Amino acid sequence: NALTIGLIPADGIGREVIPAASRVIEAVLPSSVKLNFVHLDAGFELFQKTGVALPEATVKACLDGSLDGAMFGSVSSPSHKVEGYSSPIVALRKKLDLYANVRPVVTPVGASGKAIDMVIVRENTECLYIKSEKIEKNADGTRTAYATRKISETASRRIATMAFNIALKRGQVRQNSASLPLVTVVHKSNVLSITDGLFREVCLDVFKNGAEGAFAAKTRMDEQLVDSMVYRLFREPHKFDVCVAPNLYGDIISDGAAALVGSLGVVASANVGDTFCIGEPVHGSAPDIAGKGIANPIASIRSASMLLSHLGWNAEAARMDAAVDKVLVEHADLLTPDLGGKGTTDGVTAAVLKYL
Amino acid sequence: NALTIGLIPADGIGREVIPAASRVIEAVLPSSVKLNFVHLDAGFELFQKTGVALPEATVKACLDGSLDGAMFGSVSSPSHKVEGYSSPIVALRKKLDLYANVRPVVTPVGASGKAIDMVIVRENTECLYIKSEKIEKNADGTRTAYATRKISETASRRIATMAFNIALKRGQVRQNSASLPLVTVVHKSNVLSITDGLFREVCLDVFKNGAEGAFAAKTRMDEQLVDSMVYRLFREPHKFDVCVAPNLYGDIISDGAAALVGSLGVVASANVGDTFCIGEPVHGSAPDIAGKGIANPIASIRSASMLLSHLGWNAEAARMDAAVDKVLVEHADLLTPDLGGKGTTDGVTAAVLKYL
Numbered sequence: 084n085a086l087t088i089g090l091i092p093a094d095g096i097g098r099e100v101i102p103a104a105s106r107v108i109e110a111v112l113p114s115s116v117k118l119n120f121v122h123l124d125a126g127f128e129l130f131q132k133t134g135v136a137l138p139e140a141t142v143k144a145c146l147d148g149s150l151d152g153a154m155f156g157s158v159s160s161p162s163h164k165v166e167g168y169s170s171p172i173v174a175l176r177k178k179l180d181l182y183a184n185v186r187p188v189v190t191p192v193g194a195s196g197k198a199i200d201m202v203i204v205r206e207n208t209e210c211l212y213i214k215s216e217k218i219e220k221n222a223d224g225t226r227t228a229y230a231t232r233k234i235s236e237t238a239s240r241r242i243a244t245m246a247f248n249i250a251l252k253r254g255q256v257r258q259n260s261a262s263l264p265l266v267t268v269v270h271k272s273n274v275l276s277i278t279d280g281l282f283r284e285v286c287l288d289v290f291k292n293g294a295e296g297a298f299a300a301k302t303r304m305d306e307q308l309v310d311s312m313v314y315r316l317f318r319e320p321h322k323f324d325v326c327v328a329p330n331l332y333g334d335i336i337s338d339g340a341a342a343l344v345g346s347l348g349v350v351a352s353a354n355v356g357d358t359f360c361i362g363e364p365v366h367g368s369a370p371d372i373a374g375k376g377i378a379n380p381i382a383s384i385r386s387a388s389m390l391l392s393h394l395g396w397n398a399e400a401a402r403m404d405a406a407v408d409k410v411l412v413e414h415a416d417l418l419t420p421d422l423g424g425k426g427t428t429d430g431v432t433a434a435v436l437k438y439l
Numbered sequence: 440n441a442l443t444i445g446l447i448p449a450d451g452i453g454r455e456v457i458p459a460a461s462r463v464i465e466a467v468l469p470s471s472v473k474l475n476f477v478h479l480d481a482g483f484e485l486f487q488k489t490g491v492a493l494p495e496a497t498v499k500a501c502l503d504g505s506l507d508g509a510m511f512g513s514v515s516s517p518s519h520k521v522e523g524y525s526s527p528i529v530a531l532r533k534k535l536d537l538y539a540n541v542r543p544v545v546t547p548v549g550a551s552g553k554a555i556d557m558v559i560v561r562e563n564t565e566c567l568y569i570k571s572e573k574i575e576k577n578a579d580g581t582r583t584a585y586a587t588r589k590i591s592e593t594a595s596r597r598i599a600t601m602a603f604n605i606a607l608k609r610g611q612v613r614q615n616s617a618s619l620p621l622v623t624v625v626h627k628s629n630v631l632s633i634t635d636g637l638f639r640e641v642c643l644d645v646f647k648n649g650a651e652g653a654f655a656a657k658t659r660m661d662e663q664l665v666d667s668m669v670y671r672l673f674r675e676p677h678k679f680d681v682c683v684a685p686n687l688y689g690d691i692i693s694d695g696a697a698a699l700v701g702s703l704g705v706v707a708s709a710n711v712g713d714t715f716c717i718g719e720p721v722h723g724s725a726p727d728i729a730g731k732g733i734a735n736p737i738a739s740i741r742s743a744s745m746l747l748s749h750l751g752w753n754a755e756a757a758r759m760d761a762a763v764d765k766v767l768v769e770h771a772d773l774l775t776p777d778l779g780g781k782g783t784t785d786g787v788t789a790a791v792l793k794y795l
């Protein structure tokens with residue numbers, strides 16, 4: 084009975100919140116489980132030191148079967164082009180074929196107000212993230228740059244299938260709900276009729292014909308243009324359930340949705356493939372607060388819970404989530420500054436540990 | 440002393456709000472002005488009837504100097520690919536080289552709460568909107584689609600210049616403000632280092648060296664990754680001033696921002712080129728409420744005010760804006776359902792006319 088988890092804190096507050104999450108993992112698992120953490124390198128800071136942002140050893144550890152799963156922290160983003168540098172998390176997602184980025188956006192159980200309980204299922208391997216770009220010099224001496232956006236039937240089908248499967252599962256849990264779970268397909272096919280048209284067509288086909296009719300029978304589907312989606316997200320967030328989106332739209336709407344639940348510091352994600360899973364907080368490396376001990380560990384703890392649940396430790400994951408909710412709802416005094424509190428990473432982590 | 444304005448209501452509620460706006464234009468101009476409205480066709484409904492979404496006559500009227508400016512309503516978007524159909528507003532923007540889409544997002548003067556007063560300056564001719572798409576069949580029988588995203592130095596430079604010029608003007612008006620106007624550059628250069636890297640580089644250069652140093656001396660610049668931008672928009676909307684963005688990001692953040700000021704039904708825009716201007720409400724054709732007489736005319740009235748101001752009728756535009764603000768702040772009872780009221784298009788228009 085053993086569990087080996089890779090830890091890739093990467094940059095900035097990643098180095099504060101990943102240790103917090105690993106402490107909670109350690110505490111929640113039965114003591115009979117032989118738990119191993121394997122520390123792995125990646126990041127922009129590493130690149131600045133060594134010229135390599137994502138060492139081969141890190142990729143290999145995730146691929147060679149020695150790990151059960153991993154946690155990734157956050158990467159710093161140079162906003163200008165740095166020769167030779169490319170985002171290690173984008174590369175990891177692609178190299179490990181972690182084709183889905185699953186991002187639940189939820190208000191804690193017990194919080195007042197209308198509950199938000201949605202999951203954004205973001206395609207994680209293509210769209211503009213294939214980074215196929217070029218720049219040309221025009222006759223008049225100015226430059227024009229081009230990027231290619233790729234939407235494949237295969238990637239669209241597997242992400243849609245994952246979204247509808249998640250919806251099915253949510254339907255099973257919500258026994259007392261009158262309405263079927265809803266999958267909202269996000270696209271911009273009024274402008275991108277071929278690429279987003281394909282994405283939309285495949286989602287519709289998965290809905291109609293997938294899982295031998297189970298999706299059509301047990302879920303509902305609707306669609307939103309991405310601009311309208313962001314608008315509605317803020318007008319009626321409680322109406323959304325599962326949303327499936329190509330990579331960039333998924334990136335944008337999940338950050339937007341985070342504003343609805345208090346802070347990016349509480350929003351978790353799992354990068355999921357057919358054989359591996361990496362938990363990852365949705366927030367960035369937050370250079371402005373890095374090193375101060377005030378980063379919110381909740382997004383990472385929730386990401387760790389997603390990872391454990393993916394690995395079959397469902398009861399343990401549920402205990403982690405419940406402990407987090409209790410701290411969020413009952414201990415406003417302990418919360419970190421992103422949530423308006425004066426608390427610390429350690430303080431929040433200690434409180435979660437206490438309620439496990 | 441004559442003014443000739445083209446009216447292109449297009450689809451759905453466009454046919455209700457454009458007449459409302461034209462009534463207000465008529466009322467606000469001095470009676471000495473010989474005002475002509477020229478009715479022009481476009482739209483998806485027109486396409487369904489005639490096979491043409493944007494008649495040559497409409498384009499020609501805007502190009503041949505017979506019009507001083509125009510108003511566009513809204514287009515219905517088939518979300519699936521309809522052979523031969525392409526969005527007439529996207530085409531108009533490109534054909535007339537209306538390279539900027541200027542979208543003010545403001546709370547009315549006199550409203551309670553922290554005021555939002557921002558302008559989104561959206562590039563209007565390129566990015567993924569060049570609609571260069573293709574689809575290929577793979578060896579395994581599945582399809583893969585590609586779209587090209589274009590970012591040119593020339594288009595980036597002129598949109599950045601327009602954004603900083605708008606900021607300069609805002610600075611002149613705000614005499615009593617301690618801080619210089621701020622231009623936020625929105626991009627995603629941590630992933631799209633070449634295309635968005637070029638956009639960012641050009642914006643920075645315009646800031647540093649544009650207008651013979653006036654931008655650097657009299658405005659400030661900062662930047663936001665588009666995902667983070669949407670997040671912050673909802674956390675601290677009052678902090679934004681002028682935002683400049685490539686086409687698609689501009690589309691998304693302006694719809695998002697609309698949620699912060701009550702409704703898409705109040706957000707105006709102007710499509711601006713070097714020689715022509717088209718006022719256009721940001722909302723869509725709203726098929727669900729079309730024909731019911733309850734569409735909010737305020738976005739169109741405000742767009743008409745932007746058009747008049749562009750044509751030099753500044754005092755008249757200001758009177759229109761003030762009348763709209765008065766109705767918004769003092770006549771909640773009259774407002775349309777999108778703003779939570781039970782009012783009608785005609786009722787709101789009549790109230791605006793009364794306060795002119």
Ligand SMILES: CC(C)[C@H](C(=O)O)[C@@H](O)C(=O)O
Pocket residue numbers: 158160170172173334365629630666
């Ligand atoms: C850091 C960046 C490349 C990344 C992305 O855009 O995917 C981040 O924003 C995220 O959401 O995980």
Ligand SMILES: CC(C)[C@H](C(=O)O)[C@@H](O)C(=O)O
Pocket residue numbers: 273274310514516526528529690721
């Ligand atoms: C109708 C659609 C093509 C258009 C766009 O995406 O530009 C609309 O959303 C807008 O914002 O004007």
